[in-house]
Amino acid sequence: MPNGNIKSEIRNPKSAIEKLSHTFDAFLSRFGRLTAIQELALEPLLSGENCVLAAATASGKTEAALAPILERFQQRRFKTNSQKQTAAVKFLYLVPTRALARDIARRVEQPLKKMAIGLAVKTGDEPALKPTRPPEFLITTPESLDSLLANRPKMLRDVSAVVLDELHLYDNTPRGDQLRILLNRLRRLREYAFTKGDAATAEVQFCALSATMHNPASIAAKYFANPVLIQTDGQREIDAKLFEMRGAESLRELFATFKAREVKKVLAFCQKRAECEEWVNLLRGSAPFGDEVLVHHANLSANIRRQTEENFARTGAAxxxxxxxxxxxxxxxxxxxxxxxGAPDNLGSFLQRIGRGNRRTRRTRVACFYRTPTEEAVFQVFIRAAKNSGAETSALLASDNGLAFRPSVVVQQLCSYLKQTTHSELNPEHAFGLFITPNGEPLIDRNQYEKIVEHLIEKNFFRPAMRGGKQLQAGEIWEKLYEERAIYSNISGTNERAVVIDDMTGRRVGFLDSKLPAGSTFLMGGHARRVTL
Structure with a gap:
């Protein structure tokens, strides 16, 4: 549905309070008045439509999705006079990273508490869920959802709604392909529970959120059927300047202007983790930030990342x-x-990064440092596209697209699905039905699929089941992957990671992508460290 085609009846908070009698106070009262995306999303989501919300950062998309979705659930619960909680998850909120999972949890904890809805986070950083007392509202990642589907499918048989946050980060990636199949597995689970009388309905409502997406409805349609596009413009003015990078001195020259420009808090993006570490090591202790020069990347431990997020949010200048x-x-x-x-890999990443700045104003300030003429040209194209937000932007975002579907995902998903089945056996013919679009079209050619299955049998991922027929059961390689907990994300041949422990405190700092010999030095958390073991 094109932008502007959705007409909302909500014109004032009083009307919204009437329509959201169970959720307005918890989720929307702090806004004073509804934002544009909250107003437009209310009616379609309340009526049970699948939606994709496309709006600028800091526009209240999370609340725009959750208030009507939870309201619909509460209305049905009170209508059927069924207020007793059951041991099953009702709502899934899927995020691409553990850090975002923690942040969303902080954001929705109090509103959900007001509504007496239990909340939990399941990622590799969090404690395991209690099977006998699962939350009604679960925030998780695709990998952790995969683990739940495989090991605790009954916990998910009552899921009535799924929110997909930052959808653009999944699309056209192996994780995105994995997510498409995971949602098919969830739908199949719901249908099975309904036919067995274990669920009142097989319906699942979906809502995707994104601030940066080319053709949002078409992208969302890869993950769920009949998405209604709800889109607002809300573009902020972009004040972007280009600078040649000549080393640390280039940054210090920029820093010298901060006092006059009233710049106190700066978020700097690099393409590589090693670059981040090098800059922090160079600049920490120097003016104007002193020791408040921080670092954040995926190789740091969850506690270190969380501490960095909290320190940066709390500190006035950093x-x-x-x-x-x-x-x-x-x-x-x-x-x-x-x-x-340095220039990001694509326009989508550029837009996402600059969207992190000046959220409380209508103007975003950006300093772009280029190291080569090519990077300078890329920055110029990105800046022009971001300011124009027209056909050029759409073309560049569309050019980021990759493969339609990666056959390698079949391997990982079949391995995981085997664990989900009742007797830990799968029928390849029946499993083929997982690899389809929401509208039922095959994602992979049947002949190619059958060759993948044959290869998995030949390589001892699977072997014929003892009771015969077409059923397959775990082979030696599957058993090894399961023991290593490697079947819940895309299977690869990456090297073993080396955990980094601080000698003085005994605290885990992070990890390296590969082991280094004793005596080697490296940077981690902005400090130089030496391998002792």
């Missing part, structure tokens, strides 16, 4: 170097300037 881990809507307070060291 500089934080990050990779894509802080591209997302994690609450780090208001940022006065976005600093980009």
């Amino acid at each position: 500089l934080c170097f990050a990779t894509s881990t802080l591209e997302l809507g994690i609450d780090i307070g208001d940022v006065d300037l976005i600093l980009l060291v």
Whole structure:
């Protein structure tokens, strides 16, 4: 549905309170008045439509989705006079990163508490869920959802709604393909529970959120059927300047202007983790930030990342170097300037990064440092596209697209699905029905699928089941992957990671992508460290 075709009847808070009698106070009262996306999303979501919400950062998309979705659930619960909680998850909120999971949890904890709805987070950083007392509202990642479907499918048989946050980060990636099949597995689970009388309905309502997406409805249609597009413009003015990078001195020259420009908090993005570490090591202790020069990337431990997020949000003046881990809507307070060291890989990433700045104003300030003429040209194209937001932007975002579907995902999903089945056996013919679009069209050619299955049998991932027929059961390789807990994410041949432990405190700092020999030095958390073991 094109932008502007959705007409909302909500014109004032009083009307919204009437329509959201169970959720307005918890989720929307703090806004004073509804934002544009909240107003437009209310009617379609209340009526049970699948939606995709496309709006600028800091526009209240999370509340725009959750208030009507939870209201619909509460209305049905009170209508049937069924207020007793059952041991099953009712709502899934899917996020691409653990950091965003924690941030969303902080954001919705109090509203859900007001509504007496239990909340939990399931990621690799969080404690395991209690099977006998699962939450009604679960925030998780695709990998953890995969683990739940495989090991605790009954916990998900009552899921009535799924929110997909930052959908653009999944699309056209292996994780996106994995997510498409996971949602098919969830739908199949719901249908099975309904036919067995274990669920009142097989319906699942979906809502996707994104601030940066080309053709949002078409992208959302890969994940769920009949998405209604709800879109607002809300574009902020972009004040972007280009600077040549000549080393640390280039940054110090920019820093010298901060006092006059009233710049106190800066978020700097680099393309590589090692770059972040090097800049922090160079700049920590120097003016104007002193020791408040922080670092954030995926190789740091969860506790270190969480501490960085909290320190940066709390501190009045600070500089934080990050990779894509802080591209997302994690609450780090208001940022006065976005600093980009090198051009991002694509326009989508560029838009996501600059969207992190000046959220409380209508103007985003960006400093772009280029190291080569090519990077300078890329920055110029990105800046022009971001300011125009027209056909050029759409064309560049569309050019980021990759493969339609990766056959390698079949391997991982079949391995995981085997664990989900009742007797830990699968019928390849029946499993083929998982690899379809929401409208039922095959994602992979049947002949190619059958060759993949034959290969998995040949390589001893699977073997014929003892009771014969077409059923397959676990082979030696599957058993090994299961023991290593490697079947819940895309299977690869990556090297074993080395955990980094601080000798003085005994605290886990993070990990390296590969082991280093004793005596080697490296940077981690902005400090030089030496391998002792």
